[in-house]
Amino acid sequence: MSFLDLDHVSHHYFSKNSYTKALNNISMSVKEGEFIALLGPSGCGKSTLLSIMAGIIPNTEGRVLLQGKEIGDSEMGIGYMLQQDYLFPWKTIIDNVLLGPKINQTTSDELKERAVKLLEEVGLKDVSEKYPNELSGGMRQRAALVRTLINDPKILLLDEPFSALDYQTKLKLEDLVSDLLKTYHKTAILVTHDIGEAIAMSDRIFMMDSNPGTIAKTYNVPLELRNEIPFLSRRHPKYQILFDKIWDELEAKEAGKKVVELPNE
Amino acid sequence: MNDRQLFESYQRGLKRERKIVLTWQLTILIAFFTIWEAASRLYWIDPLLFSSPSKVIHLLAVRIGNGSLITHLQITLFETIIGFIIGTIGGVIIATALWSSARFAKVMDPYLVVFNAMPKVALGPILIVALGPGYLSIIAMGFIISVIVTTLVVFSAFNEVDPNYEKVLRSFGATRWQCFREAIFPAAMPAMISTLKVNVGLSWVGVIVGEYLVSKQGLGYLIIYGFQVFDFTLVMASLVIIAILAAIMYKLVEKLERWLIKNRNI
Secondary structure, X not given: OOOEEEEEEEEEEEOOOOEEEEEEEEEEEXXXXXXXXXXXXXOOOHHHHHHHHOOOOOXXXXXXXXXXXXXXXXXXXXXXXXXXXXXXXXXXXXXXXXXXXXXXXXXXXXXXXXXXXXXXXXXXXXXXXXXXXXXXXXXXXXXXXXXXXXOOOOXXXXXXXXXXXXXXXXXXXXXXXXXXXXXXXXXXXXXXXXXXXXXXXXXXXXXXXXXXXEEEEEEEOOHHHHOOOHHHHOOOHHHHHXXXXXXXXXXXXXXXXXXXXXXXO | OOHHHHHHHHHHHHHHHHHHHHHHHHHHHHHHHHHHHHHHHOOOXXXXXXXXXXXXXXXXXXXXXXXXXXHHHHHHHHHHHHHHHHHHHHHHHHHHHHHHOHHHHHHHHHHHHHHHHOOHHHHHHHHXXXXXXXXXXXXXXXXXXXXXXXXXHHHXXXXXXXXXXXXXXXXXXXXXXXXXXXXXXXXXXXHHHHHHHHHHHHHHHHHHHHHHHOOOOOHHHHHHHHHHOOOHHHHHHHHHHHHHHHHHHHHHHHHHHHHHHHHHOO
């Protein structure tokens, strides 16, 4: 049994006079410690899929199992990061970071110490008592990362967390997140429309197709790239090869043609 | 000029602008009372109907001196503040109830529309019959006139809170009530504070109209009484007092607003 299992998951959005099938028959299994990227154009349902994995949206068909338990039943264990930091502007950084424990009524001095330590680890020293609007975009997103990690989640769901940042900050944060996840041996699922980001960060890439959202293709990222930090992985010769392959595939999809299936390495 | 001098000349500019504005404000005030006084003395307007500033000031001095104004003032102020507070809090509570159940909100929708569209002062006689011809009816009037607007404004503010804050909380396994306490309520705070300002004005309307209808005391009563006995100096004096009190209350709410917002650091 793997860590996270999606078993024929479908999702519909209903409105008064019509419905849309956002996701169709998605099955996948993710191993513990694995980093998965969901790559696809906007509107392919990748964010919906992530919300379903987080248990925020109940899927209309199929099952989502985390360590063999239905997602709704397995309490905690999920960390969710959004495109923007969504730090609460009326709370200090430390209160923002300790929001999860507050909700679960597990706040303690140890946890507070751990939060301060984690903040330092991501390069945020002496910001505990500051408010989010006193921090830069990159710092805020790092604080949001700590907020996600403080609950010690079993799995991290990342919904384009770097897309609102400038390029330099984005690259640095990629390295930081990748490093933290490896250190703490976390499983992660990253939603992105950035091919480079998917290759640089993940172990496996699921390419999604839209209308309805399905998994069109799976790519295994070569081992050489997986073992590098994202920044260096971007410079590796194999990076460009995989990039071009995915690029061509996406182009072909856009053109409505089907390319000849190449054996996946 | 060096940086410092540039800055100082900028500051001087600000000060001068402030002075000009203040001068004009005072000019208008003085001109208004001067013209009123002159018009009354020269019989451009009927002094019996429109009184004059000197008569108003004289009356106020006498009334304050013998203590016959202060009771009326206290009563009206008390009724207004109570009406204002329970109207605001009541509105927030109703909005919370509406938010807590989408079905309840849907069921209540037409009633809220009717109640909001209705001129609340028309309910005056009903209130008097139900609550008796006393300060209870007057407070109820102050309450009823502000509560629906508060409900609608605050409820829509609750609904406009970015759903992603709720998403963050839900990913931690927060209940709906926790979402409300941690995200919805604090995020809607600015909207709630801005209804305070509106409600200051509305509760004055409610209370004065209420006093017109029933009371034996209060500034609204003084206005009606002055009107009935043809003592327009009394009417004008009451109006002046009301204008001053309402302005002070508005300024206090503004201070409260600034304090609240500063402490939220937004």
